[in-house]
Amino acid sequence: MxxxxxxxxxxxxxxxxxxxxxxxxxxxxxxxxxxxxxxxxxxxxxxxxxxxxxxxxxxxxxxxxxxxxxxxxxxxxxxxxxxxxxxxxxxxxxxxxxxxxxxxxxxxxxxxxxxxxxxxxxxGSLPGTGARREPGATDPLLAATASRLASGGSVAAAAEAAGLGERQLYRRSLAAFGYGPKTLARVLRLQRALELARRGTAFAEVAVAAGYADQAHLAREVKALAGVPLGELVR
Incomplete structure (x- = not known):
């Protein structure tokens, strides 16, 4: 469970x-x-x-x-x-x-x-384990970047909103997200697509709503990131 x-x-x-x-x-x-x-x-x-x-x-x-x-x-x-x-x-x-x-x-x-x-x-409040510092704050610029990308925004638009060049955004994204904003955008787009598909949305409509060029693009990206077709993930 x-x-x-x-x-x-x-x-x-x-x-x-x-x-x-x-x-x-x-x-x-x-x-x-x-x-x-x-x-x-x-x-x-x-x-x-x-x-x-x-x-x-x-x-x-x-x-x-x-x-x-x-x-x-x-x-x-x-x-x-x-x-x-x-x-x-x-x-x-x-x-x-x-x-x-x-x-x-x-x-x-x-x-x-x-x-x-x-x-x-x-x-840091679990007794007997040794004091830990309070969790550090998330960089607000990068939190906003993740939110924009999760909503389907482009990397260029996210960089402009953050007041950073795309190279600057890439360097800061490596430390915050583990990879550049383009990879993060692909990952978050996969999550949007999967959420829509699990609601019963037709795959052609999923492709449009999640921001893929077409259903074939959706299929390629899902296989590349998830390793299996979208239909298998939904099942």
């Missing part, structure tokens, strides 16, 4: 998942421009921003709690540029001090509500 809610960490989403008996196996995580901190049965990992789908294996009975940070938010929380974690899954102790990461994992495992304990760990 999967559930999510807005997190007490402003701008983030807290999600939990319990894998039922007979529900284990491979699952596909699509690129969304986000970074996560995930606790799973005693282990803590950080997932970087993806440029392509990541297929993971999940055993039956596994328990997850995760914090999904909005595009551009993760580096301020974790204290590491996003490009260093692009397409990676690493233990939290590769990003934070090992002793701190181990104590956080133990405390979350002992908690009645692992999700709330994970939020406390990120904000």
């Amino acid at each position: 999967y559930q999510e809610r807005p997190s007490r960490v402003a701008g983030a989403v807290l999600w939990t998942r319990t894998v039922g008996t007979g529900e284990g196996g491979p699952y596909r995580v699509l690129p969304d421009g986000c970074m996560d901190v995930i606790w799973c049965d005693g282990d803590l990992i950080v997932t970087g921003p993806d440029t392509r789908a990541h297929v993971a294996q999940t055993p039956a009975g596994a328990r997850f709690a995760g914090l999904r940070f909005a595009p551009g938010q993760g580096p301020g929380v974790l204290g590491v540029p996003a490009y260093e974690l692009r397409d990676l899954r690493v233990p939290l102790d590769a990003v934070w001090p090992g002793g701190t990461a181990r104590r956080i994992a133990e405390r979350i495992g002992d908690a009645a509500d692992p999700g709330s304990a994970l939020e406390d760990a990120v904000t």
